[in-house]
Amino acid sequence: MSFNRRSFLKFSGAGLAAAVAPQLAFAKAGKPHVVVVGAGYGGATCAKYLRMWDPNIQVTLIEPNAQFYSCPMSNWVIGGMRSMDDIIKSYANLPGYGIKMVQDTAVGVDANKRVVTTGKGKKISYDRLVLSPGVEFMTDQIEGFDEGEAAGKVLHAWKAGPQTLSLRKQLEAMPDGGVFVIGSPPPPGRCVSGPYERASLVAQYFKRNKPKSKIIMLDGHFDVVSKGPMFKAAWKKFYPGIIEHRPYNLVTKVDHNSMIVTSEFEDVKADVINIVPKQRAGAICAAAGVRTDSAGVWCPVNGVTYESPTVPFVHILGDSVASNMPKSAHVSNNQAKICAAALVEMFNGREPNPYPVIGSTSYSATSDETSGPIAVVMRYDPDKEAYIRQPGGGAADVSDELNFAYNLSWFENIWADTFG
Amino acid sequence: MTTKYLFACAAGTALILSALPSLATDAPLVAAKSKPCLIAGWEQSAHTCVIHTKTIAATCFICHGPNGKSTGAVPSLAGQDKEYLAAAMRDFKSGKRDSTVMKKYALGYSDSEYDDLAAFFAAIK
Ligand SMILES: Cc1cc2nc3c(=O)[nH]c(=O)nc-3n(C[C@H](O)[C@H](O)[C@H](O)COP(=O)(O)OP(=O)(O)OC[C@H]3O[C@@H](n4cnc5c(N)ncnc54)[C@H](O)[C@@H]3O)c2cc1C
Numbered sequence: 001m002s003f004n005r006r007s008f009l010k011f012s013g014a015g016l017a018a019a020v021a022p023q024l025a026f027a028k029a030g031k032p033h034v035v036v037v038g039a040g041y042g043g044a045t046c047a048k049y050l051r052m053w054d055p056n057i058q059v060t061l062i063e064p065n066a067q068f069y070s071c072p073m074s075n076w077v078i079g080g081m082r083s084m085d086d087i088i089k090s091y092a093n094l095p096g097y098g099i100k101m102v103q104d105t106a107v108g109v110d111a112n113k114r115v116v117t118t119g120k121g122k123k124i125s126y127d128r129l130v131l132s133p134g135v136e137f138m139t140d141q142i143e144g145f146d147e148g149e150a151a152g153k154v155l156h157a158w159k160a161g162p163q164t165l166s167l168r169k170q171l172e173a174m175p176d177g178g179v180f181v182i183g184s185p186p187p188p189g190r191c192v193s194g195p196y197e198r199a200s201l202v203a204q205y206f207k208r209n210k211p212k213s214k215i216i217m218l219d220g221h222f223d224v225v226s227k228g229p230m231f232k233a234a235w236k237k238f239y240p241g242i243i244e245h246r247p248y249n250l251v252t253k254v255d256h257n258s259m260i261v262t263s264e265f266e267d268v269k270a271d272v273i274n275i276v277p278k279q280r281a282g283a284i285c286a287a288a289g290v291r292t293d294s295a296g297v298w299c300p301v302n303g304v305t306y307e308s309p310t311v312p313f314v315h316i317l318g319d320s321v322a323s324n325m326p327k328s329a330h331v332s333n334n335q336a337k338i339c340a341a342a343l344v345e346m347f348n349g350r351e352p353n354p355y356p357v358i359g360s361t362s363y364s365a366t367s368d369e370t371s372g373p374i375a376v377v378m379r380y381d382p383d384k385e386a387y388i389r390q391p392g393g394g395a396a397d398v399s400d401e402l403n404f405a406y407n408l409s410w411f412e413n414i415w416a417d418t419f420g
Numbered sequence: 421m422t423t424k425y426l427f428a429c430a431a432g433t434a435l436i437l438s439a440l441p442s443l444a445t446d447a448p449l450v451a452a453k454s455k456p457c458l459i460a461g462w463e464q465s466a467h468t469c470v471i472h473t474k475t476i477a478a479t480c481f482i483c484h485g486p487n488g489k490s491t492g493a494v495p496s497l498a499g500q501d502k503e504y505l506a507a508a509m510r511d512f513k514s515g516k517r518d519s520t521v522m523k524k525y526a527l528g529y530s531d532s533e534y535d536d537l538a539a540f541f542a543a544i545k
Contacts, residue, residue: 049478330482337478341471353471355459357528359479361521375521377528379460392527396520403520406483409492413485420486 031058032347035116035126037106037284039063039091041329042132042318045336045418051097054344059098060124062116064105067091068419069160072329073411075194078157078168079201081368087160089419106133109288111311128343130306131290131299132317132332133282134159135190141252141278148256148273158190158276170272171202176210178271181261183251185278186220188298190319190327193226193374195219195276197364200231203239204367215243216270218263220250227364227374227395234366234399251275281320288314298322303380303387304352306339315339325378325387326360330410333418334358356380358387363407365399371407372399457532473536476529480537483521488541497541505538 036047039061047061068089076082095101102124108117109129116124137156139145148154155170157163171180180202184195199215206213224231224245235243246263253262254275261268261275280297281290290299290308299316301308301323306315317339318332325331335358342352358378365371376393380386396403457469464472477488480497484490488497497505511517513526529537 053474333482334479337475341475341478345471350467353459353464353468353475355462355464355472357476357479359476359482359525359528361483373521375524377525379528381460390528393524405493406520409490409494410483412492413490413494414482416491417481417486 031056032127033058033060033125034128034130034343035059035124036061036130036132037063037116038132038134038282038318039065039068039094039101040132040134040318040332041414041418042332042336043130044068044091044094045333046130046132046317046340047099048094048097048418049337049340050343051099053340054347055098057344057347058100060100060102060126061094062102062104062106062118062124063091064103064119066103069164070329070411070415071158071160071191071194072414074157074160074164075198075201076365077164078171078198079368080168080172080205081201081365084165087164089415091419093420106131106284107287109284109314111289111314114313126313127347128313128315129288130315130317130339131282131285131288131320132336133284133320135279135319135327136282137277137279139277142275143253144255145275145277148254151256153256153259154254154273154275156276157274158194158279167272167274171205174210174213174271177212178210178214179269180206180213180215180272181218181268181270181274182215183218183261183263183273183275184220185276186250187225188327189276189279191362192221192326193231193362193364196224196226196231197366198274199243199245200234200239200364200366201368203235203242206242207239213242216268217243217245218249218251218261218268219245219247222247227372229397230372230395230399231364231366233397234370238367279319281316281322285316285320290314290316291320293322303385304338304354304356304382305342305346306335315343323387324389325358326362328360328362329414329418330362331358331360333414334360354380354382361410363403363410365404365407367399369401369404370399371404372396373403373406457536469536473533473540476533477537477540480541488544498544500541502535502538502542505541506534509534509538 036043047059050057050059070087073087105119106116107119114126155163155167157167249263251263259270261270281299285291285299290311299320301316301321308314317335319327338356345352361375363371363373374395377390378387381388456463483494484497490496509526512519512522
């Protein structure tokens with residue numbers, strides 16, 4: 001038996017005939033066209049690897065921003081360890097791979113005609129559509145959030161960019177003895193360890209510059225759920241008395257006039273407010289009809305091709321995917337390569353590799369010289385239709401200098417791999 | 421058929437991509453690996469095995485740099501000795517060699533995947 005055919009039939013969303021036959025016809029006629037939405041960790045990587053692995057494929061990459069603001073390292077800016085320039089990544093290299101960049105926002109998808117509509121009114125047809133738009137915030141779940149955000153007093157800074165800088169400035173302007181409140185949502189969401197890294201690096205800034213100040217974390221989680229022992233050890237050792245972590249404390253309301261943050265249990269008076277709302281797949285996923293998990297929040301995918309099981313020819317990557325995989329830049333980049341490899345196979349009339357493997361490594365800094373990793377390998381099991389965590393994965397219990405060097409190295413290499 | 425296709429494809433790739441920064445093409449690897457392999461206990465064609473290796477290798481790129489060429493403290497894999505790389509994975513797995521994350525990775529891959537990945541990176545100039 002040369003192939004686990006029973007499983008293949010299950011993962012071919014559009015059915016093998018439908019998936020491969022038109023591509024074959026197309027391949028003969030000319031070059032297949034993939035439209036990628038979003039030039040972040042998922043989208044830029046997918047566009048680049050499609051072109052590198054099969055230059056016969058034409059790739060259009062739609063992205064409204066002229067440059068990319070990286071969330072990875074953005075906590076370092078908020079903690080004062082790096083500047084905004086360090087997290088801005090240029091798209092200048094991508095056209096060199098033969099990627100056609102379109103500076104615009106995708107606003108609509110006609111999945112039957114296979115056409116994407118943009119904010120500027122362009123219509124772009126595709127053979128395959130790849131959506132990697134990141135997350136959208138469900139701010140309506142927190143009373144007063146929208147008003148507070150509009151007034152510039154309530155920030156999420158959970159998409160890197162202007163809010164990253166605003167949060168940094170507010171922390172700099174805060175008087176010594178002030179209270180910084182961080183609210184974080186329960187999983188699943190973008191970068192579960194991110195709020196704890198943020199608390200650590202702001203605590204370091206307070207310790208050195210405003211030692212009477214406090215951080216109160218109102219956490220929708222039951223505990224420090226990612227790298228818990230490592231963060232708790234670092235907080236105790238480096239920042240005693242500065243960070244107060246309050247679990248089971250989902251933020252429900254915020255009043256930017258009185259600067260009171262309200263959780264399920266208490267009211268907290270804050271000087272600087274940073275609330276990360278619950279998230280869902282980017283709006284374009286709803287427009288394409290692929291935000292179809294039971295809560296209508298994330299996008300289920302076929303684990304081999306990353307195609308939607310309900311809308312053929314539409315693939316989803318990154319944070320928007322409904323799965324047990326961490327929502328990280330590392331995983332988004334990795335999914336993008338699996339999707340690109342599968343598309344190359346399908347466009348060439350072959351079956352994709354039925355056993356993809358995801359490696360997930362994430363570093364968090366606890367100070368300006370210590371970090372720690374979590375790592376796990378996940379292998380796709382076509383019979384279970386799921387990625388299965390392999391034994392032995394997990395987080396380090398302590399952060400240290402060696403891992404800080406590796407953390408820095410990780411940034412440089414993933415940026416080179418995604419945008420370089 | 422698979423091998424023939426890939427040679428044809430690789431030749432085309434070389435022409436089109438000559439001006440582009442390009443990764444290793446599949447042809448030499450398929451040629452070197454004329455036998456089928458096992459993935460997750462299922463026998464796969466040489467072509468699928470090569471795609472599998474190439475895709476996992478691209479996972480390594482995230483930490484070890486594009487094409488295994490790191491610009492940071494994490495070591496480069498490109499051009500390293502094949503036996504050395506495969507042995508390193510086995511030693512990470514057994515714990516004979518200390519690591520921060522590599523033991524966790526080694527436990528997630530098979531021995532034959534170590535060998536195929538080692539060959540992939542050793543072949544990069
Ligand atoms: C504070 C913080 C720290 C983090 N640190 C790490 C870390 O150390 N390591 C790690 O692995 N991960 C980290 N992450 C997580 C990581 O940022 C995300 O998981 C990753 O960015 C997801 O990739 P993506 O492709 O899904 O989305 P993104 O990278 O956000 O890219 C989405 C892109 O799509 C564009 N877009 C959206 N909608 C449209 C549209 N309709 N049309 C066109 N373009 C559109 C956006 O402008 C954006 O450029 C961190 C996150 C945060 C918030």
